[in-house]
Structure formats: C-alpha cells, structure tokens
Amino acid sequence: MSASNLQIAGLSKRYGDFVALAPTSLDVAEGEFLTLLGxxxxxxxxxLSLIAGLALPDEGQIRINGVDVTYxxxxxxxxxxxxxxxALFPHMTVAQNIAFPLQMRKTDAKATQDKVMQALEMVHLPHVAQRYPRELSGGQQQRIALARCMVYRPSIILMDEPLGALDKKLRDHMQLEIKRIHRELGTTIVYVTHDQEEAMTMSDRICLMNAGSIAQLGTPADLYFRPNSVFVADFLGESNLLDAVVTGRAGDQVQISVQGVAKGEAMAYDPVIANGKPVKLMLRPQNLRVHDSASADSDSSNGGSLSAKLTDIMVTGSMTKLYLEPHTANAAPLVAAFPTNRFGSQYEVGQTLGLSWLAADAVAIAG
Known part of the structure; x- marks a missing residue:
C-alpha cells in the first residue's frame, strides 16, 4: 500500500458526558478509497467532521501529508x-459554481476557465456549463458538486453520504461514476455511508464503526468473510448466527457442536477460541446448501448439517430466499438463498429440508 497521506492518532470527541468518538487511530493511504460505515x-x-475541521477534537492528532492540522x-x-x-450556489451558473474555489485561491482567469472545462469533462457534463443548478437533475447536481470539489485537486476528498438523496437506479450509476473518477484522479477519498452495499461496492477498505469506536477495519472481503465479532457479522450483509460450542481445534479450523445436535467444522480466526468455549456460528444464506431430504448428513466435504422446516419462500428478484425453522430447541430461524431461475422454487412451505455447509464457508466467532 502507498504511504499514508492522512494519519489519525488517538482522536476523540465528547459532548458533555456523551462520547461521540472514543480515542481512535487510523492511517489512510494515498489514493485509497476508505469508507466509514456504521x-x-x-x-x-x-x-469525518474532525478530519474536515468542522469540529475540533478533545484530544489526539490529525496529520495530512505529514502536516499537523489538528486545530x-x-x-x-x-x-x-x-x-x-x-450545496451549490443557486444564483451562480454551473461554471461559476465550479470556478468559485479557484477564485478563492486567486487562480488567474485563463487557468480557471481551463480547469473548469476539464472538471466538467471529467464528470461528462461540459454541455451544462451555463445552466443553473435548478435546471439540472439530482444526479447532474451531484456530479457538479464533485466537479467543484476536485477542480482544485485537493489531496483528500471527504464525502458525507453524497448519494443519500438519489433513487436506487441513479445511486447505482453514481457509484460507478465516483469509482471511475477516483481511478482517474488517484485522489484519496474518505466516504461516509450507512449503506452496506454501497460500502462493499466502492471501497478499498471499510472502517466499520459502532458506539464511537472502530469495530473492524479491512477490505470488504475481510469484513464479509472474516468478521471479528458478532456485531460485524450481523451488520454487514445478511447472516445466520447459530449458538455453538467448540469441541476441538486444529489451526484455523475448529470442530463445533450446534445446539448439541448438529456437528461439524468451521473456520475460527480468533486465536483465543478454545475447546468448550461458546461461539456463534456464522453462515451466510448463499452458503447454505439445501437438500430435499432431511438427512443431509455431513461428509468429508461438508462442514456440518442440520434439518429444518420451510416456513416461507420469497423471490427478491435475482435471488430466492427460503426461511426455515431448525428442528432444534430454541434455535434461531435460518435463511438460505440461491439464484432465482425461471422454473421457480421446487420447495413447498411446511416441507422438511436438509441444510449443509462447507467448513470454509462457516466462521466461528467468539461471543
């Protein structure tokens, strides 16, 4: 990874007795797309407000390109x-809006005009230069806001839920646009969202936060496939969490007993998980294999198995979801998912099905 151009060390913020941010340290690499999710x-x-200078910390330090900018x-x-x-100026044309930060930096007129047109080309909107913000769609206004932000080429761009006001189709399109611009500029982006799918789609790394602290920091794949806590597993994406007990361990893999009935194997990335320790077994819906027979016994390729009653079927578009109740006392309901096909589901509500999983697709989480 490139050298850091944003370094945060022990940063914290309180409002009276409320801890808005516990002491937090974080390095963001030059050119990285980091999402703050939670x-x-x-x-x-x-x-984000502390990084921007819109609020001042109670303690800690912020360094940008090696310079202390904390206060x-x-x-x-x-x-x-x-x-x-x-936040576009309604009385200014698009070109004037984009030129404004350059004028504040006393850039000469010819250079300003050239940079404005370059920025408009970057967002594929050179034809709207003389329009006013009210004459643009929401997606166009957001692209103009991007152009105004990047016209003076800051080393870091901060984005505070920039797509929250857009409909889903336009939001999906703008995600691709922002990623394209990020690749072309190579600028560091720190992006705030509460949308998990948006974070997974756009980020190089995700900083998942909870209760004023970093819950886990890593690539989207790290957080999705190797969550370090029940909170992370439950927050990011859909997951099944089963009560289990560790009965043996070999390296990163553990033997587990689910509710004393289903036995099998799972991955365990936490080194403190030991024999006899209660854990949550995380199974993503798409990693549950569904069998017509209730006796989906574990074999050498399976991480485990159990039987469950089908209580509902939901077609969400590209995916079909099965909702099931395990034949185990006090066990939480399960969701299995698979790609929707034109033949529809061959299952019926009330049917008893077998479920199995691969050890590599299951994660045992302390908790």
Whole structure:
C-alpha cells in the first residue's frame, strides 16, 4: 500500500458526558478509497467532521501529508468536501459554481476557465456549463458538486453520504461514476455511508464503526468473510448466527457442536477460541446448501448439517430466499438463498429440508 497521506492518532470527541468518538487511530493511504460505515450514532460523521475541521477534537492528532492540522481551519487542510445536499450556489451558473474555489485561491482567469472545462469533462457534463443548478437533475447536481470539489485537486476528498438523496437506479450509476473518477484522479477519498452495499461496492477498505469506536477495519472481503465479532457479522450483509460450542481445534479450523445436535467444522480466526468455549456460528444464506431430504448428513466435504422446516419462500428478484425453522430447541430461524431461475422454487412451505455447509464457508466467532 502507498504511504499514508492522512494519519489519525488517538482522536476523540465528547459532548458533555456523551462520547461521540472514543480515542481512535487510523492511517489512510494515498489514493485509497476508505469508507466509514456504521449505524446512526456510531461516530462516523463525527470522525469525518474532525478530519474536515468542522469540529475540533478533545484530544489526539490529525496529520495530512505529514502536516499537523489538528486545530487548523478547513481551508488549511488541502481537502475537498461533497455533501448530501449538493450545496451549490443557486444564483451562480454551473461554471461559476465550479470556478468559485479557484477564485478563492486567486487562480488567474485563463487557468480557471481551463480547469473548469476539464472538471466538467471529467464528470461528462461540459454541455451544462451555463445552466443553473435548478435546471439540472439530482444526479447532474451531484456530479457538479464533485466537479467543484476536485477542480482544485485537493489531496483528500471527504464525502458525507453524497448519494443519500438519489433513487436506487441513479445511486447505482453514481457509484460507478465516483469509482471511475477516483481511478482517474488517484485522489484519496474518505466516504461516509450507512449503506452496506454501497460500502462493499466502492471501497478499498471499510472502517466499520459502532458506539464511537472502530469495530473492524479491512477490505470488504475481510469484513464479509472474516468478521471479528458478532456485531460485524450481523451488520454487514445478511447472516445466520447459530449458538455453538467448540469441541476441538486444529489451526484455523475448529470442530463445533450446534445446539448439541448438529456437528461439524468451521473456520475460527480468533486465536483465543478454545475447546468448550461458546461461539456463534456464522453462515451466510448463499452458503447454505439445501437438500430435499432431511438427512443431509455431513461428509468429508461438508462442514456440518442440520434439518429444518420451510416456513416461507420469497423471490427478491435475482435471488430466492427460503426461511426455515431448525428442528432444534430454541434455535434461531435460518435463511438460505440461491439464484432465482425461471422454473421457480421446487420447495413447498411446511416441507422438511436438509441444510449443509462447507467448513470454509462457516466462521466461528467468539461471543
């Protein structure tokens, strides 16, 4: 990974007795796309505000390109900011909006005009230069906000839920546009969202936050396939979490007993998980294999198996979901998922089905 151009060390923020951000340390590499993800009140917007200089920390340090900017004004930080509400000046044309940050930096007129047109070309909107924001669609306004932010080429661009006001189809399109611009510019982006799919799609790394602290930091694949806590497993994507007990261990793989009935194997990345320790067994819906027979016994290729009663079927479009109740006392309901096909589901509500999984697709999580 490239050298860091954003370094955060021990940064914290309180509002009275409320801890908005516990002491937090984080390095962001030059050119990286880092997403701050988490539920409301997790601290992601507080952290972004501190980086932007819109709030001051109680303790800690922020360094941008090696310079301490902890208590510096926003304009001293070499950052750009894109907001959810676009924040375009309604009385200015598109070209004037984009030119504004250059004029504040006293860039000469010819260079300003050239940079404005370059920025409009970057967002594929050179034909709207003389229009006003009210004459543009929401997606066009958001692209103009991006152009205004990047026209002076800040080393870091901060984005605070920039796609939250758009409909799903337009939001999906803008995700691709932002990723394209990021690749072309190579600028560091710190992006705040509560949308898990958006974070998974766009990020080089995800910083998942909870209760003012970092719950897990890693690539989308790290967080999805190797969650380090029940919170991470439950928050990111859909998951089945079963109560289990570890009965043996060999390296990263453990033997488990689920509710004392289903036995099998799973991956365990936490070194403190030992024999006899209660764990949560995480199984993603698409990793549950469904069998017509209730006796889907574990074999050498399976990580485990159990039987369950089918209670509902839901076709969500590209995926079909089966909702099931395990034949185990007090076990939580399960969801299995597979690609929808034109023949429809061959299963019926009330049917008893067998479920199995591969050890590599199951994760035992301390908790």
């Amino acid at each position: 539920p409301s009140g997790s601290g992601k917007t507080t952290l 510096g004004a926003p304009y001293e930080r070499d950052i750009g900011m894109v907001f959810q509400n676009y």
